[in-house]
Amino acid sequence: MEKQQAQKTVVVVGAGFGGLQVARRLRNAPFKVVLVDRRNYHLFQPLLYQVATAGISPSEIAHPVRAILRGQKNLAFRLAEVQGVDFAARQLRTSTGLVEYDYLVLAIGSQTSYFGMQNVARHSFGLKDITEASAIRNHVLRQFELASQEPDPVMRRARLTFAIVGGGPTGVEAAGALSELARLVLLKDFPSISPTEVRVLLLEASSSILGGFPEDLRVVAAEILWRKHVELRFGAAVQDYDGEQITLNGGEVIPARTMIWAAGVRAESLVDTLGVSQGKQGRVIVQTTLQLPDHPEVFVIGDAAYLEEDGEPLPMMAPVAVQQAKVVVQNLIRLEAGQPLCLFDFQDPGSLATIGRNAAVARLGKLHFHGFLAWVLWLFIHLMQLVGFRNRLLVLINWAWDYFFYDRAVRIIEK
Amino acid sequence: MEKQQAQKTVVVVGAGFGGLQVARRLRNAPFKVVLVDRRNYHLFQPLLYQVATAGISPSEIAHPVRAILRGQKNLAFRLAEVQGVDFAARQLRTSTGLVEYDYLVLAIGSQTSYFGMQNVARHSFGLKDITEASAIRNHVLRQFELASQEPDPVMRRARLTFAIVGGGPTGVEAAGALSELARLVLLKDFPSISPTEVRVLLLEASSSILGGFPEDLRVVAAEILWRKHVELRFGAAVQDYDGEQITLNGGEVIPARTMIWAAGVRAESLVDTLGVSQGKQGRVIVQTTLQLPDHPEVFVIGDAAYLEEDGEPLPMMAPVAVQQAKVVVQNLIRLEAGQPLCLFDFQDPGSLATIGRNAAVARLGKLHFHGFLAWVLWLFIHLMQLVGFRNRLLVLINWAWDYFFYDRAVRIIEK
Numbered sequence: 001m002e003k004q005q006a007q008k009t010v011v012v013v014g015a016g017f018g019g020l021q022v023a024r025r026l027r028n029a030p031f032k033v034v035l036v037d038r039r040n041y042h043l044f045q046p047l048l049y050q051v052a053t054a055g056i057s058p059s060e061i062a063h064p065v066r067a068i069l070r071g072q073k074n075l076a077f078r079l080a081e082v083q084g085v086d087f088a089a090r091q092l093r094t095s096t097g098l099v100e101y102d103y104l105v106l107a108i109g110s111q112t113s114y115f116g117m118q119n120v121a122r123h124s125f126g127l128k129d130i131t132e133a134s135a136i137r138n139h140v141l142r143q144f145e146l147a148s149q150e151p152d153p154v155m156r157r158a159r160l161t162f163a164i165v166g167g168g169p170t171g172v173e174a175a176g177a178l179s180e181l182a183r184l185v186l187l188k189d190f191p192s193i194s195p196t197e198v199r200v201l202l203l204e205a206s207s208s209i210l211g212g213f214p215e216d217l218r219v220v221a222a223e224i225l226w227r228k229h230v231e232l233r234f235g236a237a238v239q240d241y242d243g244e245q246i247t248l249n250g251g252e253v254i255p256a257r258t259m260i261w262a263a264g265v266r267a268e269s270l271v272d273t274l275g276v277s278q279g280k281q282g283r284v285i286v287q288t289t290l291q292l293p294d295h296p297e298v299f300v301i302g303d304a305a306y307l308e309e310d311g312e313p314l315p316m317m318a319p320v321a322v323q324q325a326k327v328v329v330q331n332l333i334r335l336e337a338g339q340p341l342c343l344f345d346f347q348d349p350g351s352l353a354t355i356g357r358n359a360a361v362a363r364l365g366k367l368h369f370h371g372f373l374a375w376v377l378w379l380f381i382h383l384m385q386l387v388g389f390r391n392r393l394l395v396l397i398n399w400a401w402d403y404f405f406y407d408r409a410v411r412i413i414e415k
Numbered sequence: 416m417e418k419q420q421a422q423k424t425v426v427v428v429g430a431g432f433g434g435l436q437v438a439r440r441l442r443n444a445p446f447k448v449v450l451v452d453r454r455n456y457h458l459f460q461p462l463l464y465q466v467a468t469a470g471i472s473p474s475e476i477a478h479p480v481r482a483i484l485r486g487q488k489n490l491a492f493r494l495a496e497v498q499g500v501d502f503a504a505r506q507l508r509t510s511t512g513l514v515e516y517d518y519l520v521l522a523i524g525s526q527t528s529y530f531g532m533q534n535v536a537r538h539s540f541g542l543k544d545i546t547e548a549s550a551i552r553n554h555v556l557r558q559f560e561l562a563s564q565e566p567d568p569v570m571r572r573a574r575l576t577f578a579i580v581g582g583g584p585t586g587v588e589a590a591g592a593l594s595e596l597a598r599l600v601l602l603k604d605f606p607s608i609s610p611t612e613v614r615v616l617l618l619e620a621s622s623s624i625l626g627g628f629p630e631d632l633r634v635v636a637a638e639i640l641w642r643k644h645v646e647l648r649f650g651a652a653v654q655d656y657d658g659e660q661i662t663l664n665g666g667e668v669i670p671a672r673t674m675i676w677a678a679g680v681r682a683e684s685l686v687d688t689l690g691v692s693q694g695k696q697g698r699v700i701v702q703t704t705l706q707l708p709d710h711p712e713v714f715v716i717g718d719a720a721y722l723e724e725d726g727e728p729l730p731m732m733a734p735v736a737v738q739q740a741k742v743v744v745q746n747l748i749r750l751e752a753g754q755p756l757c758l759f760d761f762q763d764p765g766s767l768a769t770i771g772r773n774a775a776v777a778r779l780g781k782l783h784f785h786g787f788l789a790w791v792l793w794l795f796i797h798l799m800q801l802v803g804f805r806n807r808l809l810v811l812i813n814w815a816w817d818y819f820f821y822d823r824a825v826r827i828i829e830k
Contacts, residue, residue, distance in 0.1 A: 040560060041827040057472040059825040066604035067822070076607075079560035079828075096564050130829060145455060145494035149511050189481035192491075390816050390824055394809055401805050407482070409805055410474040412456040413494075414545060 007032045007074075008102035010332060011092065013082050015042050015065045018302035018321030019107035025329040027072050030336070034099060036092070038081040040064055043130065044386055046318070047395070049170060051133035052260070053177040054141070054185075054411040056398050058130045063387040082108070084273050087295050103297050103335075105328055106284070108271070110303035110316055113264035113281070123243035124259040127170060136260060138413045140178070141186075143257055145413070147197070148190050154255070156197055161256035163201040163246055165238050166263030167209030169353040172221060174260055175202040175230045176356035183229060184357075184406040200230050201254070203246075205237035205263070210361070212315060213351055217361040220370045224355045238263070265316055267304040279306030280313055288343040290328055296335070299328045309346050319349050354378045357403060422447045422489075423517035425747060426507065428497050430457050430480045433717035433736030434522035440744040442487050445751070449514060451507070453496040455479055458545065459801055461733070462810070464585060466548035467675075468592040469556070469600075469826040471813050473545045478802040497523070499688050502710050518712050518750075520743055521699070523686070525718035525731055528679035528696070538658035539674040542585060551675060553828045555593070556601075558672055560828075562612070563605050569670070576614040576671035578661055580653050581678030582624030584768040587636060589675055590617040590645045591771035598644060599772075599821040615645050616669070618661075620652035620678070625776070627730060628766055632776040635785045639770045653678070680731055682719040694721030695728055703758040705743055711750070714743045724761050734764050769793045772818060 008031055012019045015037040023035045044061040051058055065077050080094035085104070092099040112126035125139065126132045140162065147159040162182070164175045179200040187195055202209070202225060208218045209225075209232070225232050238259075240247040246254040267282040276292060277285040283306035285293070290305065292298040302321030307314050314320045324344055331341045350364040352374070360374035379399065386392050402408055423446055427434045430452040438450045459476040466473055480492050495509035500519070507514040527541035540554065541547045555577065562574040577597070579590045594615040602610055617624070617640060623633045624640075624647070640647050653674075655662040661669040682697040691707060692700040698721035699707070705720065707713040717736030722729050729735050739759055746756045765779040767789070775789035794814065801807050817823055 039828065040556060057474045058829065059472045059827055062827045064604070064826050067826070070603060078564060079557070080564070096561070141455060142494070146511070149493060149495070188485060189479070388824070390812065393812060397805065397808060397812075407805075409803070411479050411482070412474055412477045413454065414473065 006030075008336070009034060009100065010103040010105065011036060011099055011101035012105045012107060013037070013092070014107035014109055014302070015039070016045075016107060016109050016302065016321065017318040018325045019105065020065070020068065021322050021325035022105050022107065022301070022328055023069060023075060024072070025325060026332070027074070029074075029329065029333055031074060031103075031332065033072075033075045034078055034101070035065065035069070035075060036078045036080055036082060036094065036099060037065060038079070038095075040066070040077075040079050042068060042387060045128075046382060046385075048127060048130070048133045049174040049177055051130065051410075052127060052136035052140075052174060053181045054137050054408040055177065055181075055402055056395055057410050058134060060391050060395050060398070061386070062130060063391060068387055082270060084270075085298075087298065090297070101297075103332055104299070106271075106298065106300045106304060107302050107321065107325070108268040108304045110265045110281075111268050112261060113266035114261065115264055117238075117240070120238065120241050120259075120261060123241050124165070124261040127174060127260060127262055128265075134414060137410070138415060139258060140181070141411055141413045144186050144190055144193065148192050153197075156193075157199070158244065158255040159257050160193065160197045161199040161201065161254065162258045162260070163203055163254065163256045164260045164262060165203045166261070167202060167204030167206070167211075167232075168262060169210065169212075169351075171202060171204075171260075171262035172209055172225065172353050172355060174262060175200055176225060176228055176354065176359070179228045179230045180356045181408055181411075185408045185411070188406075189411075199256075201256070202230050202232050203236040203238060203248070204232070204234050205249075207234050210353060213353070213361060214363055214368055217363060217368050217370060221353065221355060221361045224359045224361075224370075228356050228359075265303070271304055281306075281316075283313070289331055289341040290324055290344055291331070291341075299331070301325060301328055307344065314346055320346060323347060352378050352381065421445075423751070424449060424515065425518045425520065426451060426514055426516035427520045427522060428452070428507070429522035429524055429717075430454070431460075431522060431524050431717065431736065432733040433524075433740045434520065435480070435483065436737050436740035437520050437522065437716070437743055438484060438490060439487070440740060441747070442489070444489075444744065444748055446489065446518075446747065448487075448490045449493055449516070450480065450484070450490060451493045451495055451497060451509065451514060452480060453494070453510075455481070455492075455494050457483060457802060460543075461797060461800075463542060463545070463548045464589040464592055466545065466825075467542060467551035467555075467589060468596045469552050469823040470592065470596075470817055471810055472825050473549060475806050475810050475813070476801070477545060478806060483802055497685060499685075500713075502713065505712070516712075518747055519714070521686075521713065521715045521719060522717050522736065522740070523683040523719045525680045525696075526683050527676060528681035529676065530679055532653075532655070535653065535656050535674075535676060538656050539580070539676040542589060542675060542677055543680075549829065552825070553830060554673060555596070556826055556828050559601050559605055559608065563607050571608075571612055572614070573659065573670040574672050575608065575612045576616065576669065577673045577675070578616040578618055578669065578671045579675045579677060580618045581676070582617060582619030582621070582626075582647075583677060584625065584627075584766075586617060586619070586675075586677035587624055587640065587768055587770060589677060590615055591640060591643055591769065591774070594643045594645045595771045596823055596826075600823045600826070603821075604826075614671075616671070617645050617647050618651040618653060618663070619647070619649055620664075622649050625768060628768070628776060629778055629783055632778060632783050632785060636768065636770060636776045639774045639776075639785075643771050643774075680718070686719055696721075696731075698728070704746055704756040705739055705759055706746070706756075714746070716740060716743055722759065729761055735761060738762065767793050767796065
C-alpha cells in the first residue's frame with residue numbers, strides 16, 4: 001500500500017458499528033483510509049438471535065463492506081486477520097502481511113467469555129457471529145428431528161430441553177424467540193412431540209434479568225417470558241456442562257442437549273497481545289479523547305475500549321461505538337490541525353429488548369413502555385438500522401410472514 | 416414405527432423432485448408413508464448455481480420437508496442417512512436405526528462423478544448441494560480479496576482465473592453467472608483489479624456445449640457465452656488439477672486457483688451397495704414399471720434409475736423424476752388391487768438453460784427460441800416451481816434487484 005506524500009494513512013480495524021462509522025465519516029477528510037477486517041461483511045449483531053432461531057437468513061444481516069463503502073475514493077478495504085500491533089514501528093501484523101499506519105483506530109469488538117470454564121466453552125454455543133448462530137439453528141432443529149425418532153422418554157426430554165444462560169438482552173431475546181420457534185412452529189412440524197416434553201430455560205445467576213433496564217421493565221420482561229413458557233430461573237449460576245447435563249452452583253443437575261451461552265462477553269482477545277492497560281472484561285483503558293495513554297496516534301472505541309462515565313463502565317452496545325466514532329473522526333482532524341481534542345460524553349439513547357411476537361420492553365429517556373407498542377418500536381428501529389434497502393425489504397417480508405403465519409422459513413439444517 | 420394392521424407402509428427415500436412427488440401423491444392412498452432423507456429440506460437444485468454465484472441465499476431454494484408436507488396425516492418424515500437395504504427382510508439400515516417397509520421407493524438422486532480422478536476430486540468444487548455451492552461462493556470472493564492484495568501479477572491472474580469444467584446446462588449456467596458476477600459486480604467492488612486480469616473459462620471435452628439441445632441453440636448458446644466474456648474451450652478434457660494448475664489432455668497447462676467440476680454425474684453411491692444390476696453412470700436398471708426386476712415391491716425413480724427410451728438412457732432431470740413419481744403411485748395402488756401395472760413413457764417437456772442476464776436458450780416441443788424471451792420464460796418457470804410463496808417472493812426481489820442494480824446481495828464470505 002503506497003503512501004501519498006501529502007496524506008497520512010488512518011488504518012481502521014473492524015467493520016462493526018464503530019469501525020464502519022469511522023471509515024464513512026472520514027469520506028471527505030484529508031486522509032487515506034484503510035479498513036481491515038477478517039470478514040468481508042458488516043454484521044448486524046442485534047438480529048443474530050433471529051438467525052439462531054430460524055427467523056431470517058444470515059445474508060439478510062450481513063452486508064458486504066465493499067458494497068457499503070463503494071465509491072468512497074479515499075478508502076481501501078483489506079480482508080485480513082490482525083495478529084498484532086507494533087506501536088513503535090506503527091504497523092500491523094496481519095494474516096496477509098504488514099500494514100503501515102500513521103493513525104490507528106481499533107474497533108475490534110468483543111467475544112464470548114466463558115470465565116475459564118473449558119467444558120462450558122467446548123459444549124455450549126456462543127452467539128456472537130454467523131457461524132455460531134447457524135450452528136445453533138442446525139443443532140436445535142436436529143434435536144427435534146432426533147427426539148421425534150427417540151423412544152426413550154428421558155432421552156426425548158433431554159433433547160427437547162434448551163437452556164439459555166444469561167439474562168441480558170441477548171439471552172432474553174434468544175429465549176423468547178426459541179420458545180416461540182418451539183411452540184408456534186416446530187410443534188406443528190412434529191405431531192409426535194408433545195408440548196409437555198419441551199422446555200426452554202433461561203438461567204440467570206443474579207436475581208433479575210435485563211440488568212441495564214429500570215426495575216419496572218425488568219419485572220414486566222420476566223412476566224412476559226413466563227407467559228411465553230420460558231422457565232426463568234434466578235440465582236442459577238452454571239458451574240459445569242458436559243454436553244448432556246448442566247450442573248448449577250447449588251448442585252442441581254439439568255439434563256439438556258443444548259446450552260446457549262449468553263452470560264459473558266469480553267474484549268476481543270487481540271487486545272491481550274497489545275501490552276496496554278486493560279480494565280474490566282479485558283477492555284483497553286483509553287483517555288476521554290479515546291486515545292491510548294501512551295500512544296496518542298492510536299484510538300480504541302466500542303466494546304474493546306474501557307471508559308467510565310459516572311463511575312460505571314460504558315455498556316458494550318452499538319450506540320456507544322457509533323458515538324465514539326464521531327469523536328474519533330473529529331479528533332483525527334483536530335490532531336492534524338494542531339487543535340485541542342474533543343472529549344467523549346455518552347448520550348444514552350435508551351434501551352430496547354424484544355421478547356418474541358408482540359412484546360418488548362423499552363426505555364427512551366425517562367419514558368418506560370412495554371407490550372405491543374414497544375415491539376413495533378423495536379421492529380421499526382431495527383429495520384431502519386439494517387444496511388441496504390433490499391435487506392430491509394427481505395427482513396420485513398420474513399418478519400411479516402412469521403407474524404401472520406406463525407412460520408419460520410429458514411428452518412433448514414445445513415450440515 | 417408401529418405398523419397398522421390394515422395399512423401397508425411405503426418407505427420413500429429421498430425428498431428431491433421424485434421422492435417428494437411420490438409422498439404427496441400418496442396423500443389419500445391407503446398407505447402409511449415414511450419419507451426418509453438425510454437433509455431436512457427439499458433442495459431446488461436448478462438454482463444452486465445462483466447460490467454459488469452470490470445471487471440468492473441458500474434458504475431461498477431449500478424448503479423444510481416438514482413445512483411442505485405439514486398436515487399430510489398418513490406421512491411421517493424421518494431425518495436419517497440410509498446406509499443399506501436388506502431386500503429379504505424388507506428393511507433399511509439407517510443412521511438412526513432400522514426402518515421396515517412393505518413397499519420401497521428409492522428416489523435417491525445423483526452425485527458428482529470425477530471418473531476416478533482423485534486430484535480433481537480433492538481440489539475442485541462440485542455443485543450438487545448447498546454446502547458445495549456456499550463453498551464456491553466463499554472461495555471465489557476470497558480469491559478476489561486475495562488478488563487485490565497480491566503484488567505479483569502472475570499470482571493475481573491465477574487467483575482471478577476461474578475454470579468451469581463441463582458444458583452441460585449446469586456448467587453453462589455457472590459460467591455465465593460467474594462471468595457476470597466478476598464483470599458486473601466484483602470489478603466495481605475492487606477498483607484495483609482490471610478486467611484484463613479476470614478469466615472465466617468453460618472447458619468442454621467434446622466439440623459442443625449443451626449436448627441435449629438442438630444444434631441451432633447450441634451454436635447460439637456458445638455465441639452468447641463468448642459475448643459475456645466466457646472463454647469457451649472445446650476439445651479440452653481435464654487430465655489433472657492440483658489446486659494451482661489445470662492440465663488438459665493435449666498437455667496444455669492453465670494456472671487457476673478455482674475449478675468447478677460440472678462434467679460428471681452418477682447415481683448416488685448407495686446404489687453400489689444394493690447388489691442389483693446397474694447401467695451407465697451406475698444407475699439402477701429398472702423395468703418399465705419402474706420396479707426392480709427381482710423385487711417387485713421396490714421401485715427406483717429419477718437420476719438413480721436406468722431406463723432407456725428409443726435406445727437412449729433417460730436424462731437425469733427433474734421432469735423424468737416427477738413423471739415417474741406419478742407412475743409409481745399408480746402402480747403401488749394397482750399392486751395392492753391386483754391390477755396390471757402402468758408402464759412409464761417419458762413426455763419430454765423440452766429444455767431450458769439460462770446464460771446470465773437477458774439470455775437463455777429454450778426448446779419447447781418443436782419450438783426453439785433464445786434471447787430475452789427465452790430468459791423471461793426461464794425466470795417464470797423457475798419461480799413458479801419454487802416451493803412456497805415466500806421463497807418465490809424473496810427470489811423475485813433478489814433477481815429484480817440484481818437485474819436493475821447489477822448487484823449481488825449475498826456476496827459474503829461465511830468462513
